[in-house]
Amino acid sequence: MPSLRRSNGTNGTHRANGSVAGGDAIIRAEGVVKTYDTGTTKVRALRGVDFAVGRGEMVAVMGPSGCGKTTLLNCLSGLDDVDSGTIYLEGQDLARMGDRKRTDYRAKRMGFVFQVYNLLPVLSAIENVELPLLVSGIRPKEARVKATAALETVGLGEWAKHRPAELSGGQRQRVTIARSLVNNPALVWGDEPTGALDSSTATEIMDLLRELNRSQGLTLILVTHDPGVGAQCDRIVRMRDGEVVGEERGTPAAAQTLGGTLSTQVVGVH
């Protein structure tokens, strides 16, 4: 994808407490607490999470259902507010950014890949992809060129005019990835990016993400249940009951060797 400019990130050296050595963290969270109040009960989704990701790093956040993975993603990406704690995005304190600035930041510096694709069903693939560009103020003609290039990068150049309902699950997720990358983001969040896909398609998508991480230094933070996905990442952060309970290095090379069978095996283990 020649049109996408990327900094030459190196996988950061990280400490066991989740911080990134050398201060090259694209995101850093300290003591993040988030509680959901349903009126009758209070659920403490995050209980003082410390977390950091280096620029160009590919990190998986794993843990059982309800451990707070998605909440962490939402809070760190500015989609949700935190009760306490601090979050720095590229050195900027998220709490000091108003909704407008955060939204702007998301539009220009972040990309999202969701489990259920979350494409707008009324727009074609190319229109879905160019939305982040339009909202960033890029002229429609230029946006169309970039969106086309992004779709070609994910191998869907010929499917540009098709609506999501006319695409397979894997194709839809590729469109989502193209959309997440089209704006040259500093950081891409993935919430169960392979959760709705069959194993071979999941592998395909993970290979694509890994390739983008490697070739363009894209920072990726993936929330997942799937150890196969985790294994392809540089680092796996484990969560339980709203806390980070440990982290380990991923084995991307090994995972790559295992190829398409990995996810299936992992599902069996899980």
Add this chain to the structure above:
Amino acid sequence: MNELFTIQMSTILTVLLVMLGLCLLTVAWVAIRRPVIFKLGVRNIPRRPPQTVLIVVGLMLSTLIMAAALGVGDTFDYSLSKSVYDVLGPVDEMVVSAGGGDVDPSSARNSTIPAGTLALVDESVRDDPNVDGVLPYLLEQVPAQNTAKGQGEPGVWLAGADPERLRQVGGLETVDGEAIDLGALATDEVVVAEKTADALDAAVGDTLTLSYNNAPFDLRVGAIAGDSILAGQLDPTQLGMVIPLDRLRERTGQTDTLSFVAISNAGDDRGGVGATDAVIDKLEPALEGQGLGVAAVKQDNLDEATLVATAFTGFFLVLGLFSIAAGILLIVLIFTMLAAERRPEMGMARAVGARRSQLFQQFVAEGTGYALPAGILGALLGVGATYGIAAVMRGLFGDFFPIEARVTPRSMVVAFCLGVVITFLAVTLSSWRISRLNVVAAVRDIPDVTNPTRKKRTLLGGALAVVAGAGLILLGRDTEQLAWFTIGVSLVPFGLALVLRFFGVPSRPVFTTVGLALLVFWLMPDDLFTRIFGEYNGNFEMFFVSGIFMVLAATIVIVNNLDSLLGALTAPTRSLIAGAVALAAGYALRLVEAGSVTADVLRLAGQIVLGLGVVLLVLGLLGLVVNLFPRVAVPAVRTAISYPGAARGRTGMTIAMFSLIVFSLVMIATMSTNFSALFLGDEANAGWDVRATASDANPIDDFEGALAAQGVDTGRFAAVGEVTTPDASSRVRLAGGEFRPYPVNGMDPSFVEHAEIVFGQRAEGYADDAAIMEALRTRPDVAIIDASALEGNGDPDGLVLEGLRLDDETFAPIVVEVEDRDGAPVPLTIIGVIDQAVTSLFGFYAPRATIDPIFPQVAATEFWVAGDDPDQADQIAKDIEAALLPQGVAAVSIQDQLEEGQALFGGFLSLIQGFMGLGLVVGVAAVGVIAFRSVVERRQQIGVLRALGYQRSLVSLSFLIETGFIVLLGIASGTFLGVALARILLTSDDFGGIEEFLVPWPLISGILLATVVVSLLMAWVPSQQAARIAPAEALRYE
């Protein structure tokens, strides 16, 4: 009001109650036999209060409109009837002059009967238990002045009544109900009716100066009586006063004549009318051959009141049909959306064993839950609307008769039943359609699959539509009814389209072609239609039928091309090029030489293509504007225009709703403007500025001399002409035909010399209008007549010049016969028909030298004055009236009078527009329902947009733009169709083919702007809800 569309109200009520009973029994059966299903249905009602409120508001509108229409009828019925009872009091019948056999009670104002009539009537009813009084009356119209208060009235009826006989039927009463003894009145006193006292600012004891035969005399106000015929007030618009009969006879010298003999039936003022037929049966033999007749004056007026009330109800109901149709669309829309929302739930229910009928029952239960409160609310608000309409009507027509709002319980029940039954039927049909879902597709919430059964149903529906259409075409041809024929012609292409769809032809080309073809058909100019299809008869119902089909056709075209239309905003260059091509193509088609049917159809198609080109150019330009704001407008527009195209059903229904209502409003506004311009045009006053009328009670021989004697500067007069009105009951017939009442007027040479009359139709041999005027100056045997005598342009029971229509230009001279005082026919030849733009002339006009010998007795003389400065008309009229008030001369500025009449007409049309505008509430409610629904449906997508960088304001803006587009498309469609149809009608020969077609753009813009603003306000609340959705929460939403 007892009838509606010729059906007895009691029958309507019974049928509706039975239908309502069946509806409620159905729901009760579900509640008892399927309590779970019933609960599943009704529990949805309180789930989303704002949505429920909107649904109830939308549903209640049909009931409101019907209740208001029926309430207007009740109000007119009650007010007119009350006015009849108040004015006539105990008088049930009147014996009057019956020249030529016609019995017209108003002839009592101009004609007299022998004094011996009283004895004749007394003799006939002497021992009749049905009659409790016989009252002889003599009337003279005189001027009256209250010099002390500086007030005067040129024409007040001075009645003479027999005090003793008056006492026998209850006598006169003051407004407070105290008895007035006419016999005890001093010789110089008079009893004045209340309205007259108000007009003269007269109180008891004031001296009034009256004048008879140009001899003034004074009378003191002895008492003020309630307004009634007994006090000389012949109807609510007239002024009257009464003195004993002997004194009036003495003063006028009319000792052997009366104006009428009134008969009071036994019973009170309201009950006596029941004996009218028996009394008339008894009197008629005695009056036969005497030139006398007995008029059932109270009964006839009551019947007329009912007729007017029924006509108004029908009128309001037909106009309300647009709103009712929009309301039905709203019901279907609401339930289609509810079904879409609950599709997975319904699929799941079917998967675990629920039957299709149970889903149907569930929706019907829920629908009834909305319909019942909506019906009650609608009926109650309908009462409120009736009071509002009555208040406006009072302002407009209060001078003619007092208007008092009244709604009968029967009308409310009928409106309630009708509203609930319509809603129930619409809900039932929608539910039946909704319940036919594919279980798997519903559970997975993916688009339904088309199965072979459904395809066969499409084929069957198509075939049925073709057969039904063909049947209606034949029916239309047989009966020459335009409605049947045009509905049939419109159904056939729909049927064919469905058949083509069955064979797999793509939807867009098929339905676009059908829509455009129907637009060409409905927008066809009258003459082209006649040349292709022949002559048909159409009435007021065509307004509704044409509106429905044109809106349907336009909506089909729009909905099937939404992506292209709205895509123009994001690809403006393409749109501009396409628009330019369409303009060129349309212009080229317009260049085809008119003449043949094919050529004219091509020219019409060219007009439509031109219109399309303009739309594309406008959208393209709008797209260029959008591109000027890439950061905000482009993404907001991108999402805003995508959703309407993805939900074509609901988009189409909303567009159709707005289009229907706007069409009717624009059409009425445009027609009104053009009629105003037509009736107030330069030709309207025939070259004259002031009309002064003198009655025969105080004849004026030398008009200008009399004015000069009073110091009026007649040097300001450019010309004065005289027109005499010999007899109000004059009659005219086509040679050899039957005499019909028609006002006959005599023009003096000066009137003919100076009048500037435009003729719509000229007899052969008269090259221009001047030739006709020249003939009127030189020949005593020629006449002219107003356009209401043309066939199809006036009262079909009056004088009709058969075969001569508005669209004719010349005709063979028509010989008619005027009936003289002895009943003998006097032949005259009509050589011109006055153009309907000359609104100040009404009746049959011939040279005075011809008319005076036929009618030696002049009832009134009109003096027509042309001033040097038309702007001084009002002042001249005032000067004339002030100078000649003692002679009872009433003078008006013709232009002012026409403008007042037009203002009345315009006020009524504004009221109608307001009533029809109620339908916009339906459209606005639809916008609200859709917007609230969309927020729920798109919750997750809104989360995605927020995650992608859409600011809150951008989310909100996107919603507003989406609503704005839908509303604007509906408005544009309705405006185009309304203006186009008005143009076709007004320029057609049937309407006399107006030369300059006017469009009231400021008024239309005001209506449309208000519609857009209110719609956006309605969408603003849900758009803010959408903007406030927390992205993280929305992304979790499923």
